[in-house]
Amino acid sequence: MKNLTLVSQIASEVKLILAKAEGGHDWWHINRVWQNAITISKDENVDQLVVELAALLHDIADSKFNDGNEEIGPSTAKKLLNKYKVSPPVVEHVVNIIRYMSFKNSLEGEQWTSPELLVVQDADRLDAIGAIGIARAFNYGGYKKRQLYNPEIHPLESFTKQEYKASDAPTINHFYEKLLKLKDKMNTKTALRLAISRHKFMLQFLDQFYSEIGDIPLWHKN
Numbered sequence: 515m516k517n518l519t520l521v522s523q524i525a526s527e528v529k530l531i532l533a534k535a536e537g538g539h540d541w542w543h544i545n546r547v548w549q550n551a552i553t554i555s556k557d558e559n560v561d562q563l564v565v566e567l568a569a570l571l572h573d574i575a576d577s578k579f580n581d582g583n584e585e586i587g588p589s590t591a592k593k594l595l596n597k598y599k600v601s602p603p604v605v606e607h608v609v610n611i612i613r614y615m616s617f618k619n620s621l622e623g624e625q626w627t628s629p630e631l632l633v634v635q636d637a638d639r640l641d642a643i644g645a646i647g648i649a650r651a652f653n654y655g656g657y658k659k660r661q662l663y664n665p666e667i668h669p670l671e672s673f674t675k676q677e678y679k680a681s682d683a684p685t686i687n688h689f690y691e692k693l694l695k696l697k698d699k700m701n702t703k704t705a706l707r708l709a710i711s712r713h714k715f716m717l718q719f720l721d722q723f724y725s726e727i728g729d730i731p732l733w734h735k736n
Contacts, residue, residue: 517563520598521570527594528570536657538650539573543641547572550637554704564604564630567595568611569637588613617642617692620699636705639696644712647693648719655685662686663723665731686723689716690733 525548529541551569555562571591577584588609595605607630614626615635642650655662661684669690670677683691697713700706724730 520600521563521566523598524567524570524594528574531574536654538653538657539576539578543650544570544573546641546646547634547637550640550705550708551634553708554633554636554702557704558629558633558702560629560633561604561607564607564611565633567600567604568608568615568630568634571595571608572612572615572634572638574612584613617696632701636701639700640705640708640712643693643696643709644715647712648716651685651688651693655688658682660685663727665729668731669733686720689720 528544532539532541532544535541548566548569551565555565571594573587574594575586575590577587580586591612592605592609595608600608607628610626611628611631611634615631615638617639641647652662660682661667663686664684667683667687669683669687670681673681673691681687681691693716694713697706697709700709720734724734
């Protein structure tokens with residue numbers, strides 16, 4: 515009961531903090547990731563409290579909206595957890611998950627991991643694909659005033675973390691540089707099962723997108 519109360523209190527704080535956040539990284543994104551994490555963790559041997567707290571706090575202060583500061587998220591989460599007197603080992607674990615779980619950090623190779631990180635990472639990646647992922651991608655692209663599509667700008671086949679962070683490519687490129695890669699990066703069987711249909715839907719969307727344009731770029735391989 516104590517853990518349930520703590521999780522509920524943290525959820526309420528996060529909902530308030532992110533009330534005016536960009537639509538792809540707002541409370542509703544957090545809530546979906548939280549529910550995904552609960553679903554995935556049912557088939558995994560993990561610390562449920564760590565999983566739920568990390569899912570709730572993983573985007574509490576995203577570096578994309580804080581001048582690229584990658585420590586503001588972990589530090590903000592730590593302050594909030596300390597406010598509720600969460601035990602130091604749990605705080606450290608949650609903070610490390612937030613610090614290392616992102617796609618961009620995976621570009622530098624595995625730096626730190628845990629079973630709980632793998633669950634929350636999968637939960638977040640599921641929300642980046644499928645119909646929701648498509649909506650989030652274009653929402654963020656609009657927020658950043660990016661082009662929808664430009665056939666003269668090819669998606670990058672490989673890139674460093676810094677190149678990924680600095681990119682201002684059209685939103686369609688993001689499908690090839692990240693979203694279509696996520697299915698094969700799922701860590702758990704449950705997440706992979708859920709990812710397959712979402713991945714197929716993105717391919718169907720791209721097929722329809724190009725059919726309406728009347729041109730299929732060379733990089734689109736279905």
